[in-house]
Amino acid sequence: xxxxxxxxxxxxxxxxxxxxxxxxxxxxxxxxxxxxxxxxxxxxxxxxxxxxxxxxxxxxxxxxxxxxxxxxxxxxxxxxxxxxxxxxxxxxxxxxxxxxxxxxxxxxxxxxxxxxxxxxxxxxxxxxxxxxxxxxxxxxxxxxxxxxxxxxxxxxxxxxxxxxxxxxxxxxxxxxxxxxxxxxxxxxxxxxxxxxxxxxxxxxxxxxxxxxxxxxxxxxxxxxxxxxxxxxxxxxxxxxxxxxxxxxxxxxxxxxxxxxxxxxxxxxxxxxxxxxxxxxxxxxxxxxxxxxxxxxxxxxxxxxxxxxxxxxxxxxxxxxxxxxxxxxxxxxxxxxxxxxxxxxxxxxxxxxxxxxxxxxxxxxxxxxxxxxxxxxxxxxxxxxxxxxxxxxxxxxxxxxxxxxxxxxxxxxxxxxxxxxxxxxxxxxxxxxxxxxxxxxxxxx
Amino acid sequence: xxxxxxxxxxxxxxxxxxxxxxxxxxxxxxxxxxxxxxxxxxxxxxxxxxxxxxxxxxxxxxxxxxxxxxxxxxxxxxxxxxxxxxxxxxxxxxxxxxxxxxxxxxxxxxxxxxxxxxxxxxxxxxxxxxxxxxxxxxxxxxxxxxxxxxxxxxxxxxxxxxxxxxxxxxxxxxxxxxxxxxxxxxxxxxxxxxxxxxxxxxxxxxxxxxxxxxxxxxxxxxxxxxxxxxxxxxxxxxxxxxxxxxxxxxxxxxxxxxxxxxxxxxxxxxxxxxxxxxxxxxxxxxxxxxxxxxxxxxxxxxxxxxxxxxxxxxxx
Numbered sequence: 001x002x003x004x005x006x007x008x009x010x011x012x013x014x015x016x017x018x019x020x021x022x023x024x025x026x027x028x029x030x031x032x033x034x035x036x037x038x039x040x041x042x043x044x045x046x047x048x049x050x051x052x053x054x055x056x057x058x059x060x061x062x063x064x065x066x067x068x069x070x071x072x073x074x075x076x077x078x079x080x081x082x083x084x085x086x087x088x089x090x091x092x093x094x095x096x097x098x099x100x101x102x103x104x105x106x107x108x109x110x111x112x113x114x115x116x117x118x119x120x121x122x123x124x125x126x127x128x129x130x131x132x133x134x135x136x137x138x139x140x141x142x143x144x145x146x147x148x149x150x151x152x153x154x155x156x157x158x159x160x161x162x163x164x165x166x167x168x169x170x171x172x173x174x175x176x177x178x179x180x181x182x183x184x185x186x187x188x189x190x191x192x193x194x195x196x197x198x199x200x201x202x203x204x205x206x207x208x209x210x211x212x213x214x215x216x217x218x219x220x221x222x223x224x225x226x227x228x229x230x231x232x233x234x235x236x237x238x239x240x241x242x243x244x245x246x247x248x249x250x251x252x253x254x255x256x257x258x259x260x261x262x263x264x265x266x267x268x269x270x271x272x273x274x275x276x277x278x279x280x281x282x283x284x285x286x287x288x289x290x291x292x293x294x295x296x297x298x299x300x301x302x303x304x305x306x307x308x309x310x311x312x313x314x315x316x317x318x319x320x321x322x323x324x325x326x327x328x329x330x331x332x333x334x335x336x337x338x339x340x341x342x343x344x345x346x347x348x349x350x351x352x353x354x355x356x357x358x359x360x361x362x363x364x365x366x367x368x369x370x371x372x373x374x375x376x377x378x379x380x381x382x383x384x385x386x387x388x389x390x391x392x393x394x395x396x397x398x399x400x401x402x403x404x405x406x407x408x409x410x411x412x413x414x415x416x417x418x419x420x421x422x423x424x425x426x427x428x429x430x431x432x433x434x435x436x437x438x439x440x441x442x443x444x
Numbered sequence: 445x446x447x448x449x450x451x452x453x454x455x456x457x458x459x460x461x462x463x464x465x466x467x468x469x470x471x472x473x474x475x476x477x478x479x480x481x482x483x484x485x486x487x488x489x490x491x492x493x494x495x496x497x498x499x500x501x502x503x504x505x506x507x508x509x510x511x512x513x514x515x516x517x518x519x520x521x522x523x524x525x526x527x528x529x530x531x532x533x534x535x536x537x538x539x540x541x542x543x544x545x546x547x548x549x550x551x552x553x554x555x556x557x558x559x560x561x562x563x564x565x566x567x568x569x570x571x572x573x574x575x576x577x578x579x580x581x582x583x584x585x586x587x588x589x590x591x592x593x594x595x596x597x598x599x600x601x602x603x604x605x606x607x608x609x610x611x612x613x614x615x616x617x618x619x620x621x622x623x624x625x626x627x628x629x630x631x632x633x634x635x636x637x638x639x640x641x642x643x644x645x646x647x648x649x650x651x652x653x654x655x656x657x658x659x660x661x662x663x664x665x666x667x668x669x670x671x672x673x674x675x676x677x678x679x680x681x682x683x684x685x686x687x688x689x690x691x692x693x694x695x696x697x698x699x700x701x702x703x704x705x706x707x708x709x710x711x712x713x714x715x716x717x718x719x720x721x722x723x724x725x726x727x728x729x730x731x732x733x734x735x736x737x738x739x740x741x742x743x744x745x746x747x748x749x750x751x752x753x754x755x756x757x758x759x760x
Contacts, residue, residue, distance in 0.1 A: 193645055193646075194645060194646045195645075195646030195647075195648070195649040196646075197644065197645075197646075198615075198644025198645065198646050198647065198650075199452075199621070199644075199649070199650075200552055200553065200576060201552035201553075201573070201574050201575035201576030201577070201618060201621065202552050202553075202574075202575075202576075203575075204644070204645065206645070270556065270560065271552070271553030271554075271556050271557050273557075312529065312531075315529075315531055315561075316529055316530055316531060316557070317530050317549065317551040317553065317554040317557045318551055318552065318553045318554070318557065319550070319551035319552070319554075319574070320529070320530070320551065
């Protein structure tokens with residue numbers, strides 16, 4: 001199948017042009033109308049949107065160490081199902097991705113699986129312990145060519161370590177992606193602090209614990225002239241701090257998760273652990289501020305924070321449950337529901353926040369390219385008019401801890417192409433042997 | 445009534461009915477044979493994931509007076525301490541044929557999770573979950589207030605016009621939460637008094653007044669009821685207040701404050717008490733104090749709850 005050429009017939013682009021696209025040799029070779037289909041497998045894209053392959057700057061693939069939750073293979077299958085062609089794999093594995101050896105292993109596993117380009121994120125500190133810098137330069141110059149560094153799951157709370165990390169990665173154009181959570185203000189916390197946490201008797205995670213770290217970090221980034229990225233912004237106050245920082249010219253980018261654009265803390269009233277996530281679901285006014293921040297560019301990108309867990313980690317009482325939700329398979333639909341169907345973002349904006357800009361922040365030039373002749377053939381075909389009850393069949397990774405099960409979501413990924421090869425066709429993830437970049441299939 | 449998980453979802457009629465049945469149960473205790481055959485052949489499991497001798501024996505006494513078989517399951521020393529999940533524990537009890545499960549758990553919401561999970565069919569009684577609720581404590585407190593105020597004419601009455609001041613660690617108190625919902629549902633007005641650090645944020649949505657000044661709450665409010673909550677020493681180490689001396693001086697019910705209470709007003713405490721900290725010995729032992737009545741009434745109220753859950757007591 002890999003040697004095949006594809007002709008995508010009559011797809012609508014984000015700028016509303018309707019075109020044919022011919023894919024060959026891993027690239028888009030022709031874009032236009034009436035493109036010759038000879039020798040190519042034709043895909044009828046009538047009614048479908050063609051977008052550049054999505055790029056997720058915040059994915060937990062769990063391998064090595066937590067293969068019962070997810071592997072690079074299963075996580076990238078989930079990515080393909082959701083229209084992603086590149087994912088940045090967070091460092092909180094076991095062993096932690098804090099050495100060149102681990103990041104090279106993760107990168108190689110992604111290459112072998114073939115469903116998406118896997119770019120490892122390196123840990124900022126050894127063992128995510130927040131004490132000593134990891135070998136950032138070794139990871140940057142490894143085959144994995146790491147450019148994004150994060151202790152995600154933990155905040156780099158020591159201001160001196162954060163300052164040094166911000167400075168150090170300037171040597172190789174890296175960026176520190178901060179999990180903004182003041183640890184002392186959030187001890188034992190597992191939901192948004194507000195009226196509902198008081199009523200439910202759950203220790204609250206106050207917005208100020210996020211906002212104060214973001215405020216500190218943008219000032220540090222300004223002081224040392226470094227690039228800062230803020231993970232999973234979740235509060236209205238954080239949007240205000242970022243807006244101020246950007247107006248001041250500070251080199252900061254920020255992400256919001258799909259779930260923080262759609263879901264609110266009210267869902268926790270029944271103690272359903274599927275809604276336990278860090279940072280926590282917030283109030284409706286936060287959701288609206290995050291949408292507005294994404295629309296006006298204060299928030300640069302949408303990133304999933306795809307966090308798979310085994311069933312037993314959610315099938316339990318609230319306190320015992322793990323934090324996190326899977327998100328790769330549902331992200332585009334959730335973004336459509338939250339900000340496209342509400343008229344706040346165009347599809348061109350979606351391309352910007354889910355493909356172009358995340359690729360740029362992660363310095364991944366092979367992705368996020370405009371769908372034009374000569375570009376890498378990373379693209380997704382979406383049926384935006386579809387509507388479905390999201391179910392287990394929509395999930396393709398190991399984790400089933402999705403907050404959207406039984407919820408009706410708009411849009412559906414019809415096909416995904418990674419470097420010219422299909423990973424999803426007719427909405428179904430292709431079998432591993434058809435996608436694997438291993439030995440070429442016998443007999444054409 | 446299928447489960448009793450919180451007082452927040454009880455209507456006034458539900459609550460009055462439970463209290464009235466508790467009056468009937470209290471009458472049983474005055475008989476020569478303090479036992480009813482109502483729950484013969486039924487099994488009640490006391491599933492306690494936290495130490496609590498008082499609440500556990502109160503439920504045990506209640507179930508036994510209704511002739512139920514009682515199994516006490518303490519998480520300590522059991523398979524739970526070896527890592528067994530709540531789900532597996534629940535399914536084990538289900539397989540053993542538990543009809544009712546009285547659960548105390550350190551995680552807020554655990555009884556609700558148990559009730560909604562489908563792991564077990566039994567009726568669930570929340571005997572205290574984390575910092576969420578302790579509904580039978582609030583019911584026995586309401587019962588105690590109603591009896592003190594209305595005596596033998598208590599049946600059918602609510603708490604309209606009664607003013608209650610609850611003092612102490614509101615932030616961590618499941619007793620305070622359950623009482624706020626239940627007492628206000630029954631028509632009482634509730635004032636909460638604590639250091640500002642021991643209130644949750646977002647109290648504006650609670651049907652209660654918030655004050656920091658206990659003296660003003662006593663002298664201006666002229667409350668019918670002052671309920672003191674147990675203050676835990678470890679709160680000091682987490683910087684909620686400087687030390688026990690300062691706490692006792694500012695927020696304790698000392699002898700001087702007790703002396704200024706309105707005639708006929710009562711002093712309550714869910715126990716166990718820290719004498720000399722949140723309550724003085726004289727206040728705890730005075731005729732205003734209902735501490736021992738609360739314990740006795742606890743059995744009657746828990747009998748009423750188990751009866752309604754397990755005896756097919758009809759819809760409440």
